Amino acid sequence: MALTIMMISLLVLIFINVPVAFSIIASVAIYFIFANDFEGMVLIQRMISGLESVPLMAIIFFMASGILMNYTGITKRLLNFAEIITRPLPGALGQVNVTLSVLMSGLSGSNIADASMQSKMLVPSMEKKGYDRAFSTALTATSSIITPIIPPGIALIMFGYVGNVSIGDLFMAGILPGITLAILLMIYVYFYAKKHNLETEKKAKATAKEFFSGLKDAILALFFPIIIIGGIRFGIFSATEAGAIAVLYALVIGLIVYREMSLKDLIKSIVETVHTGAGILLIIAAGTAFGWVLTLEQVPQMMAESITGLISTPALFFIMILLFLLIIGMFVEGNVAIIILTPLFLPMLGEYGIDPVHFGIFFILTLSIGTITPPVGTIMFVTSSITGTKIEDFIKASIPFIILLIIASLLIAFIPQISMFLPTIFE
Template identity: 65%
Template sequence: MALTVALLILLGLFLLNVPIAFALIISSVAYIFFNDGYSSEILVQRMIGGIESIPLLAIIFFITAGILMNYTGITSRMLTFAQMVTNRLPGSLAQVNVVLSTLMGGLSGSNIADAAMQSKILVPEMERKGYSRAFSTALTAGTSLITPIIPPGIALILYGFIGNVSIGSMFLAGIIPGAILCISFMVYVHVYAKKHKIETESKEKTTLKYFFLTLKDAFLALLLPVIIIGGIRFGIFSATEAGAIAVFYALFLGLIVYREMKLSQLISALIETVHTAAAILIIIAAGSAFAWVLTLERVPQRMTMFMVEYISSPIMFFFVVLIFLLIIGMFIEGNVSIIILTPLFMPMLLEYGIDPVHFGIFFIVCISIGTLTPPLGTVMYTTCSITNTKVEKFVVASSPFLILLVVVAFLIAFIPSLSMWLPNTF
């Protein structure tokens, strides 16, 4: 009875567009109110306990590092490097969009931050080159979904923390699927540019001197993901310590090497970090309370029994989960989905013999797809609001990218070595 009331209230608050953190808190309070066996103090304890964790500091540190990148001159150097790499390809500016998302994924860890940045920088330039605004916006939004699975993606850390899975293994597991997504988008852009005859003219070959000049400028930034992953895998530092090192590294580049960051910019970056981190932590706290409610009612165990009874094979399990996550992603923000659903799926993975690391990459890709779809797609609304693109036009333009993402999700599900080869090798 109490759980039913809580779920109905949660659904009603979703429909009323109440902020997700407050919707989770209110529905958890309703559960306590209709269940005489517990007091409100327990709920507060669960919320506080949900964010009192050393691994969660990694999220704060990587958010800080990602924001600092935009103030230190790293982003502009990565953009120049991406332009050099894609200079002779058809649709070179659109190819820059794809490559820059992949490179910045290893630095920012946030797909919304990546999408917002490129919407401001690249979409106006793409329009001048002849691309439609809807296509440019959809490409920017679609390529930003590479970010969550490229280390140090915040989603990877969150899943590892909640599911008690090695964050270092999650970082390694996301590299090959992220590269596959990058190549898939680049192939589609190539075909699109040829078909519409955009940026297909021959261009001068990049000189060796210019190549090494741009590589030199971007090299120190490109070194950061290598330092993070290598340090974690060789036991030099933990994921949390890696986040602190990333912050120090970003400050070192901005203040000492590039010398482009001013004190006022540092203060602005720290204020932006506080706002972003506070929004994420309150969602984690609220999600922890609601997850406690679900665990108390044995919802994970009941769902596991139901799935095992009606679905016998892991292949069918992946297919059902994909459909379920695509629908859930339309209504619930990605990080919230990880917080709520990870505890529900973990018992099922044991029953089907699926590695949690393998499933984690598939899981994150699937819920990321929902950020591009109505009615609550966060990346969709972020990019459309910045570029003044109508949602209807965005939906049409983004359909090829959605198909690509679903195909890659199936590849990850049915070819485990794509995500497991690097963690198993190292």
């Protein structure tokens, strides 16, 4: 009875637009009231226990490093390098959009930050070249979804933390899926540009001098994820220590190497990190209490028994989870869904022989699709507001991209080697 009231309360509070973290806390408090077995202090204790973890600091560190990178001057160098390597391709600016997302993913770990930055930098230029504004905005929003699955994506760290899955393995596993998604998007941009005659004129390839000049400017950014992933994978440092190194790396680049970060920028980035980090930590604290209640009521075990009793093959399991996450992603913010759903899904994986690392990449990518779908798609609203695109135009333009994202999710689900190849060869 208390569990049912808690779930109904949560849905009602989210529906009336109460912030998600407070919706979860309030619904768990209601559970304690109706359960009659617990004191209110238990809720506080469970929330605090969710934050008493050293690995959790990795989220804050990587978030801080990503924000700091935005003030180092490295973004414009990556943009220049992306323009050089995509220049001969039809739809070159669209190809730059996707390529820059891949390059920036290894720095920021935040899809909202990347989407915001590229909406300001690239969409106006794409419009001048004849691209439709809604298409440009939808492409920018979709390419930002590469960010959560390429290390050091914050979503990877959260899934690893909540599910007790190796963050190093998740980092390795996200590289090829991220590149796969980028290739699918670039192929679509190629044919879209051909169809609409956008930047299809023959252009000279970049000279070796131009290429190496652009590479020299971008090399510090390109080395960053290699250092982080390699250090974690080969046991040089933990994920948390890697986050601290990432912050130091960003500070050295901004203050010493490029000297483009001012004291004002440093203070602004610290304040931004505190605001963003506090919101995520509050969600994690609330989600920990919520997950404890679900475990207490044996919800994961009951779900596992019900689903494994109905579904007999891994393929059907992946399809069912895909459909479920597409719906959930439309209504629940991604970080919240990771906190709540990860403890529910992981106990089922053993029944189907699915590796948690493989599932984690599929889970995060599929859940990310909800960021560009109504009614609460965060990336959809952020990019549309920056570019001045009507939501109805964005939705229409995003349909082909949503189809591509679903195809990418299915490829990752049914071809485990895409995710598991790198973690396997670097065991």
